[in-house]
Amino acid sequence: MHRPGFSTLLAAFAFCVRTETADSQATATRGAVELTVAATTDQHGRLRGWDYYLGAPDARHSLARVATIVDSLRVAEPGRVVLVDAGDLLQGNPLTYVAARMEPNAAHPVIAAMNAMGYDAAAIGNHEFNYGIPALKAAIAQAKFPFLAANVYRADGTRAYPASRMFKRAGVTVAIVGATTPGSAVWDRDKVQGKLQFRDIVTEVRAAVKDVRARGADVVIVTVHSGLNEPASYDTVATRLPSENVSVRLAREVDGIDLINYGHSHRQMADTTIGTTMLMQAKNWAENVAVAHLRLERAGSRWRVTSRRGELISTVGRAESPAVLTATQRAHEATVAYVTEEIGNTPVAWRADSARVMDVALTDFILEVQRRTANAQLASTAAFSLDASLDAGPITVAEVARLYPYENTLKAIRISGKQLKEYLEFSARYFGTFGTSDEAVNQKVPGYNFDIVSGATYTLDVSMPVGSRVTHLQVANRPVAPSDTFSLALNNYRQSGGGGYAMLAGAPVVYDGTVEIRQLLIDEVRRRGTIKPDDYYSSNWNLVPGEAIGPALAGMRANPFERATSTTPPAPRGRRIRILATNDFHGALEPRTDSRGVIRGGAVALAASIERASRDCLAECALVLLDGGDMYQGTLPSNLAYGRPVVELYNILGYTAAALGNHEFDWGIDTLKARMRDARYPILGANVRFADGTDVPWIPNDTLIERNGIRIGIIGLASTLTPRTTRAANVKGLRFDAPAPIVADLARKLRTRGAEAVLVVAHDGAFCDRTGVASCEGEIVTFMGELDEKVDAVVSGHTHSLIAARVKGIPVVQARSSGSALGVIDLQVGGEATITVQDVIPDSLARQPRVDSLVRSAVAAVSAFVDEKVAMIAEPMPRNGEQYALGNLIADAQRRVGRADAAVVNNGGIRTGLKAGSATYGELYEIQPFANTLHRLTVRGRDLRTYIERLLDRGEPNYHFAGIAIAYDPARSSGQRLRSLSQTSGKPIDPAKNYTIVMNDFVATGGDGLELARKASRKEVLEVNDLDALIGYLRALPQPVRPPAVDRVVVRP
Template identity: 40%
Template sequence: MSYSSRQSPLYRQPSSFFKRSQTVKAKFFLPGVAIAFSTSLALPAFAAQTVDLTILGTTDVHGNVFPTNYFDNKEINMGLAKLGTLIKHYRKENKNTLLVDSGDALQGSQLIYYANKYAPKKKNPLISAMNVLEYDAFALGNHEFNFGLQALGKARSEAKFPFLSANIFLNGTQKPAFQPYLIKEIGGVKVGIIAFSPPGIALWDRANVEGKLEFRDILKSAALYLPELRRKSDVVVALVHAGLGGKYGPAYEGYSASTGLPPENVGEELAKKFPIDVMLLGHTHQDYPQEMIGQAVAAQALKWGERIAVVKLKLEKKEKGWKILSKESKTEPTVGIRSDFEVVKATQEMHQSTQKYIRSAIAETSEGWAAKSADLEDTAIVDLVNEVQREVTKADLSAASIFNSTLTLPKGKISLSQIAALYPYENSLTAVRITGKQLKEYLECSACYYNSYSPGGEAVNPKMRAYNYDMVAGVDYSIDPRKPEGQRISGLLFKGKPVSEEQTFTLAVNSYRQQGGGGYEMLKGAPVVYNKEEGIRELLLDSLKKKGRIEQGDVFRKNWQLLVPLDRDSRKFL
């Protein structure tokens, strides 16, 4: 799909400001004074000088420039091209506008994957788009490190705006690895912008950063820089690539406290402990139009460029600096917004190369693969995912679901888009350490996918989605729907020997499951032993490209079964 200059105008004006948001304003009163004066008479000396300041915030754009799903070429309301039109609209509305990003821009889409893997000498398309849009500052998120420090350094050198982080240091030193903060004067107002990155990068991207960088406690790092920044600034803006934590959610999500790393989601505590005026969050992919925490107005735009955060401040000039009279925020969607021509022009060549790449063959097979009954019997197509996960993590076991039961990989060439259909979600790969007791609980939870056995009855429980039915490779087991839920797993063996409750295993799972998603609470809090924030889909693609040819016999090993007869076509028990 290409984009022409005819698509650049904004044809839908953004919704009226703060229509549904809660507004918090400082009380301000100026008594009215009746004054008669001619056109040559100067304003009274006590007339207040005020400035309106707009701060625009994007986050978790994840490599999305074009509003395109590369796998099926469908239009989606997301990306920097659409955001660019909104950004220019708000700048036209108020010249005193700052544009910042709270991290995770440089990974996540096929565009940025192709650029880093297959066109590393060409300009980074995300940086090109951000340069066109004239960003003022960029906070480093965890995914900025996924392609390695060399790729990050290249992107940084191409950027016309600073990369910020106040809690990343050169290993073993007190020297910040990136600029901790920036002070920018706009409309006569000094705006201090500071950024924080998640400490979990030390675990998630260990291979890229170990021995080179340290990712320290956000709150302790804030204590080093925020008092100084407050003294130098009229307004303090914190770009926090982390969740709020506190009443909003757990402090630890992507890793556990047992790793020894500082907590991840500390936004609420940060805003309460330090004099921050504006907090723009990221990392959690949530949408927060406006939260008032401490003296800060906090906002977070939805992921992938689906929304932009818009903060408006009104300030009054005082004898010493400026006083904030009011602050309010919202998030604005990209629905119905045209793509910005300048952003499209700057990235079109890489976009077209990516589309060609998506349609390319990555491997071959001499037999057809089918997912039709993959949730009713052990199949090679699920084992393909499990074996790649085990190979990457070196885990004892691996768990995977079937996301698309209509998928087939026909005999012949396998295209990149077919593998994308096999694994359509943006899950990353993790591995946790569990006990034999937890493994049994895990399998029993999964076995609830089946109805209680009744001849002629439906085999699958309609209340449980297929993506929440996990099949585990690396152990042998049987499922008996004739037995009550919680007692259906039998014959559980590891390397031919019965599994004991005290035995421990490493289990490769996707990031959603690792956090207890889908009702798998027994995994929540399990020690994380592997997490490099690698997309499972990309790992599958890399594995198949490397092999060039894949046959079912390369990955398939029948290790689980249902102990009751059923008809796979009607999906009913016999």
């Protein structure tokens, strides 16, 4: 900890140090040197710890605090620090507005601050063009560092800005290459059209990297104003512009890059490596600094990077650099004078204390300014603070700004009548159901997620259930039809689907403003001089029944999310880990219809759900995406490509880790190793050992990651049942040990290595009550009960069930299967956790273009097989319980193809039900996706009887049979439960006679642990698999196919 006054002395010393040349400060140790790269992005004018709108200190955002951190790094690593920025510097708050619009000839405060800090280079961000090319040119002329943009050219084809900068640091030749998003050609068309060309980032950076390498660069850093891999916010086909967010592509597709500092997306990433390229992103508004530590070793006359690691250093609690404060003091004073200016007046007081239960003028003021600015039919906003107000008398810039406490810009989108109703219904979740035991206000929904729409008239009836509350919805005195279309003005956060409003994400953008909505309100007051409620108020919505309004008013104040807009910053919410969890995806790239006819899941909808849940992970939140195993096996598009499409999907979605499921072994160890190499996330199995008990080197036990400054250990487990749930040959030489002692040991070691939280992802499950909260029983519960070392959360899999429970106080989640749900655990580090499981319903979610393209390609590759019609089915044959008609149908098919006396089918090989109507090859494949080869065994009747007895010892038989009938008494003791065993003709099985039995290879080779084959006098491998047997049988049956009777296994006391 610094002594009082030390940080100030340190900053002054470091500022003096920067005046010397880097090479005079340090020499590399013989053969090795470490460079430190500090990086910022998307500062948007947050130079000092002062909120100009609130007129109060800002403890979270300050480039002056970043400067103190950089100074400390330079003292610790003299001559070995590189400082870069990824753009969006010159626009974003009143300070930059004053600099650009009111004092364009003065020294630019952002450039002055960055000069004082000694930046080496900056990328040009799209917001650099907001005030026009001349303003950008003037700012660049003041900079002592280059602004880089390799992909921006003048209209005549010459380069508009430098592509790179090269220099020596600690004897190492460093090259910095810069680029920017092409989106400026859309967002600032009026300023750049006919003047600048924005070319493909990847192509231009590739050329620039090749150039600097040819000129002797030892280290190549790319600083790029482009997101990671998010979908473009503009139509790349219609605009003919290259992609917007390509940082992942740069890492994958461009050789020779050691480090990518990226920006634009206002997110953060400490340390992710793709191939040999590390990526990092600091949080916007100077909330932290991204720092990369690159170790280089000499290779002949050159240097090469041999290791890399990254971290995020928070600015909170840091002293501000005197050098930066001095450099920006005059601009700061000018901005304070601007925001405290009186810009108008009002003759009456305006209040927002009832804005969420009735229409009020203060909300309509915001809505009307938005609607008129965007020239839209409708407008929407939240009533952010119930304490917002304007007092009668003079109005200052800051007072208007307090009405809108967020940094949102204005957009307008084109929506349908269906989307409008969905939007309002989702907003109405804020209220409980009146007349029931619900609280008047849903305490889980923040007030800032309750939106109000102007331009439409409607009623919210909170006596109705969620989803059915919007009544009398009209626009222009006409009832709204689902197919109607409207333009809707709203803020950029909501336009992106923020707050869970997925029905809005992806809607076409018809207006894309760059001015913050707060500034629009200030401009409106300044223009009118005197504002009155009657100028804006129009009553267009109401809440019924009237008796609900009083309880709702009280409930709003009790809502834990409610906070007044105040002159002091909000208290920190504490450090939180958001765990997003899936399991048992089984290659389900396409949506599926459940037993109630509801379409669920699919890769596109799952991706959108993950993105939405990720957006709700705020600045204090560390995001982890985990999967509980059984990722690949289960559908034609995945299986025929041996799981490659699913690996690609998981890579796109950014999974952190996954458990090793039993079905990961289904295609053999070589294929599993190939998929593990393809995956950019570890697939963990800590309890998988060789037969002699030693570790399996290609199956990692755990991983230790850092997210948003929180170090998180993750341990993965395979099911101990794996040898009984995949072919025995596929796991030959492996054993699957009891997990509790292994996890306890690894958890202790992870905490020793610095883990602040330890998570377990396991392919073991349980079954709970229908809520998923109570009465849970199963392997995962047993494991957690045996665990004697603390872990913080568990992600479960294998049982395809709903779990949102606590075992010994530890949260555990399982999200059904096939991408039909998403588990969410919000874990306070060292504190409490909340657990939810969210349904994934495709109709309510925006499509993700990249994932959509992946799915379309995978499905198209197998469409010829999938769509082939096989048979007509008279009535549904669901997969319910232990004995069902579909199982008997499959057993009959196998007995027929094997021309055997009997057939035995394990229920685990039947994956889903069969619907009525036309049955296609693709649908039948999903019922039996494992391509198990059929075997025919010849066994004596006595051995068959013993085999059935052993099955019955396990409880209700989860097998189906053909050619034999079984009667048993479950109340009898083990080995005595079988009452009768006969052929379907009624003839008893003769203990001395030989019978032929058909089984799939999984069961025949001991997958069920019973190994009837050992007793066989003859074993034959049939030249047919289980799916082909079923298809041939269905085609041979009279059409439509009717379900066989379910009476082959009966209980008889």
